[in-house]
Amino acid sequence: MTPYQSLDRSVAGKTVLITGAASGMGRATAHLFAREGANVMATDMNGDGVAAVAAEIKEAGFANVASIALDVSDHDAIKASVAATVEQFGGLDILINNAGFARLAHPSEEAYEEIWEDSVAVMLTAHQRLIRAALPHLMKTETGGRIVNIASTEGLGATPLNGPYVAVKHGVIGLTRAMAVDLGRDGITCNAICPGPIDTAINASIPDDHKVIYAKRRVPLRRYGIPEEVANITLSCCLPAASYLNGAIIPVDGGMSIKNA
Template sequence: MSGERSLLSGKVAMITGASSGIGAAAARLFAAEGAAVVLMARRKDRLDILVEEIRATGGRAVAVNGDVASSDDVERAVATAVDTFGTLDAAFNNAGFATAGKPLHEIEDDVYEQTIDVNLRGVWNCLRHQVPVMLRSGTGGSVVNTSSVAGMKATGASAAYVAAKHAVIGLTRAAALDYGEQGIRVNALVVGSTRTEMMDEVLGAHPALEEAFLSHSVQRRMSAPEEVAQAAAWLCSDRSSFVTGTAMAVDGGATAQ
């Protein structure tokens, strides 16, 4: 519509796990919708390519190489947002880690620790450093954390992943309660099976799992990363101004079954 403002015009948004999959799709979409984006991931080469792509189309973007499991790395990313663009209005805490499911007693200690560190501690680190900037701004903000269908019910994923993603929803609701009066909204996405590189790696190692993933959706398909990114962008925008503390399903009906 002529003259209509883009969804995220004038906002500064931080996106973690931005080098591939849902994070990369969100980076492109947020920038196209008018946001200046701070992109964080461990794969610097991919981030640099993505930043150049966004800038080539007239967008504003900066890359921060780092691991969400490191509080120092997250603090540096948030500081980069403030130093480069002046503030932080929105965040999509999307970085995640998963492996093919095993029974609980077969999960190795290092796999458990990495699963909890990335999926849960990573969100904790992000909130701890993002929220103070939003509080100082006095204008509020919006944070979206990536959970999963595994955050709502036990699935074929590992018990560690299920535990971490359940905890992300609890953390989201607690943060929404803590900061609602200050105008900071905090929501989670309950993401279903999505065609990402991580998913391709799992299916490459365990092809028989594809039918199981397809059966999770009443639409009999997996989502594209862009479909999840659209939901995150809406939650980060002012159009969702009365939505907070929710776990919003983007799962093709998986949690309806």
Template sequence: MSDYRQALAAATSVTDCRVLVTGGGSGIGRAICRCFAASGAWVMVTDLRAEAAEETRQLCLSDGAAAEHMAACSLDVCDAKQLSKAVEATTEALGGLSVLVNNAGVFRPSPLDASNFDRVWREIFDVLLDAQKSLIRLALPALRQANNARILNIASTEGLGATPNHAAYVAAKHAVIGLTRAMAVDLGFEGITVNAICPGPIHTGITEKFDAADKARFAHRRTALRRYGTPEEIAHAALSLAQPGASYVTGAQIVVDGGLTVRNA
């Protein structure tokens, strides 16, 4: 093998990655876990539902992941003690932590005149923003000991625009992008990169509740590719950002939306 091919192989390998994924029991989180595991990474799957996390772990094993490379545990990202235990469990089970994927999410409409607006606002910010901030801070000691440490925050195209009646979700996703940019600056001198992935319309458990015909019309009218995306397409974006060759990408918002945000008509 030529020196260049060896260097390229090293730049795209994630076999040394120790990855903690929140919300890994379904949808985008599950796809990220399977993508990393199938690529040779060591993966800790966490989810609010322990059985969902374990199901993802089993899927990764059926994909060919080595048993010693996989672990799973329940995690309520709004519980500081559980966050700390998840980091500890990851470093013990995987031998370290080098890639943190903040994926856990919640989606609630929040019309401004709704009687439960303040409660929904707090719930959404607790899960989408405060949990990400807290887990990053708790994971920093382990990340600082790793080579090519990465932090990946799952944001949304709602962090780049707005949809009516979703003020809390939109505001929280804007804040996730702001958090990503700020932490990229704060941690850049240590070589730790921090990036946000902004999915557009994706087939997930949340969007499966929408009428199929409405989704098809929306995708045809609003996206350049005229279709919804898949969780796997988000997972591959996450994988690429974790590769050693992505070491100069930080503070970025990687938009994976089928051309939603660039299409005017």
């Protein structure tokens, strides 16, 4: 009988670049990876905000973090952020594509076109550009590079007035599957997380009582999730032991996506 093989469940010493890290799930992910011993490059178009997150992490006793202001719709800035990460930490092992936003519009509205273009630029085109910029470094990782794209349960269905976001998140799932197939031969895995209703700034304008009603009606766990719950699933996808998880689309939604009524 083959002996039990103990697999590495630590990201200590690995280097991770996280986009959209100034708040919400990105912030929680930066905190978690730093606490697990990874070198963290936290990026966000809100430079002051992401610098504050890096300062929080350092104040908590984890010095292995740096931050960069990054507009992911800027191709040159993407390349520069990857280069700065490698210069700061000596390599790049993990990429977390988390940056995003949500803006509602009906297809008949004038704003729809602008929202569409911005959504594609920030939440789809930027993902593939970051992956391609990081690829030469991910290919050098001894235990295999890791890519995690933050999609959404909107990539598994659709809700009204959210067309650009829905289309883009479906695209992120497609991109994840394509990259998993193309990069698997190099030992690089690519997986997607699909958060459901998570308590972040994106839905801060929704009254709390409406959130309670929605969660009790739609979510089997009867509550919104918190960013740290998503961050922990993201971390799990990046462990050396997760080397055979590739092309997975993982809902983190309290069971919402499997509930019929």
